[in-house]
Amino acid sequence: MTRISGTPLRTARRAAAVTVAAVTALTAAACGDSVGDAAEGGSGGASTLTEIDYYEAAPQNTQLPKLLDECAAQVGVTIEHQQVPRAQFMPKLLQQASSHAMPDLALIDNPDLPQLAATGGLLPLSDAGLTTEGLYPSIVEAGRFQDKTYGIAPGVNGLALYYNKDVFADAGLTPPKTWDDLTRAARALTKGSRYGIAFSAVGTEEGSFQFEPFLWTAGAGLKQLDSPQAVQALTLWKDLVDGKSASKSVVTWTQADVNDQFMAGNAAMMVNGPWQLPTLNEKKDLNFGIVPIPVPSPEADPVTPLGGEVWTVGRSDPAREKNAVAVLKCLLSQDKSLEWSTNAGYIPSNEAAAKQMAASNPQLAAFVEEVATARARTAELGTAYPKASEALFNAIQASLAGGTPPQEALSAAQAAAGA
Amino acid sequence: MMAETIPGAAAPAGAVRVGRRVGRRAGLHVGRHGGRSAGARRSRGGTGWAAFGFIAPAWLYVAAFYVYPLAANVRMSFQDYTVTSFFTGRAPFVGWRNYEAVWQDPAFAATVANTVLFTVGSLLFQFGAGLALAVFFQRRFPLGGLLRSLLLVPWLLPLVVSGTAWRWIMETDSGVLNQALMQVHLIDRPIPWLASTSVSLLSVTLVNIWVGVPFNMVILYGGLQGIPAHLYEAAALDGAGAWRRFRHITLPLLRPVTAVVLTLGLIYTLKVFDVIMVLTQGGPADSSQTLTTFAYDLSFQRLTFGHGAVVGNLLIVVAVVFAFVYLRATRDGEGRAAA
Incomplete structure (x- = not known):
């Protein structure tokens, strides 16, 4: 380039030089940006924390930011709030992890915790001075990985049976307690465009979550998906669908869809959680009651999966971690936990607070009763849970939508989960 | 004449060729200014730099946005890339183990079969319906233009919107499709369009055909416009009926366009993702899973990134x-036109 003399070539060369320089600058800028981001996520101002969750729907998506702002003000920091859809939540978190910009606070679904904790990207909360005293043992267990606590739930949930009181009264029926009652009531209440019962057998974790109360109550476990008890549980669901007491569409319904069906009067009963209560209570002409999930025999206790999200703190630097822990302390305090549970449709993870809430709010009695015996989904399998869950919901779908006999579907699931 | 206009649609091949031609012309131009032998040599070097400067952005773009991701994907397929890899940046190489695992996945064979059925079914009916509509709209009739533009709607709607609408339409109990079919007594009980392992693939294929017909119609209609009307007149004078005119004039002269439509359609159909994702998420029980949704499931649901x-x-x-088949087909077309 130094040999440029006064020829007409100069223009061409200068153009080339400018182009090369521009491209180099652009590339440098691009690289510089990512470095800047990483630094910001890692060691930047400790007074601005980042938070991520997957609440897209009201009331949770408005209640949570409110609560966060209150706690941020109390600690003296600001919180950048971020919501991503459930399906993209884990990929998003992983992407942030790979650029070393883990959010300081993340509210993650409890069965995902062991996987995330295993990566080493989360701060052990037990070492940071947060206590789980007074919380339900099962939710404490769900937040633990290799004897350390990585996640603590502000509130928990479970599943119960919602029933339409008017429909039951018209038919002269009482809410079912056993599987036989359930089958009989569902058959009797199916009429016209109304099905007896609605549940979600969708091909995601939600489908497994809905099936697990029946699976566990029957006495089956996740380690052996093709046990006779598991076959019994799946046969119950299959008979409901084959007997037309439940719509064939259950395999496409999410729990929100199930709630819509119940609210529209298309189902006399539904399996769902307490987070639907704020929506259901808004529909004044809907007269509904809630009972625990029916059991195979009168002496059995319902065992439901423990639902709910746990707060985690991402590793960054001591100053940021300290602030994040301080915010978390506020979020998990008894009054904030109670506020969140009341407004977002959760059961406080604090046992005493939950009992107090059940006493003042009869709608929650069934849920509170079940939470005491609820089981963490990852208790049996830990990081292997997602794989077993996928095998399970595939078996449910193959049986309900494809006519595969329950035994055969569950044997295939066991083979897939064990592989 | 006509054959030459069609390969023009072949952007990649055409672009390279045009680029070379322009380059040569530019070289001549600069050379003339450069003067005699020494100047000419220097100018050639200069043109090299200038050319490099102009090509560099394109190459950098291709390298950063196409070559790198592709290479990274190939590398990832030989790694045990887990959730932990994102934090540590470490993923051990495992040779062909990911390939074996995918091959042995119980869902793999069915997924390949689904992909073939979905692609062939979509292509066949999209093309058939597109061609029929294109021929139909060649006739002039009142409101023909309006009708033709209305047929573009499926193409213009965002796929998530039309997918969601179809999800409602195909709902088993309350969907308008089942209601309508039952009203006219074509079926006596509702078909679980999206809720049965035996029907779900058919349902997503039907919706995808609906999405793809406008694309086929528009391109084929354009091809039909290029066939000179006097050929039809001559054939009619010779006593050829409508079917013979279609068989011996329309189809042969439409062949280059057909090749383009089918290969592009094939590539588009192979990568269809949103339609299936919105309608069935590949379910129930993987019955409408194709390779694209399977890759998504492996990577982002099961978090086994190597398998994905x-x-x-x-x-x-x-x-x-x-x-390559497509490039080959269009190049042949151009070659014939030049000969």
């Missing part, structure tokens, strides 16, 4: 093979 990369690579290989 394997399926991604497989898709790329298939698409590249057909892209």
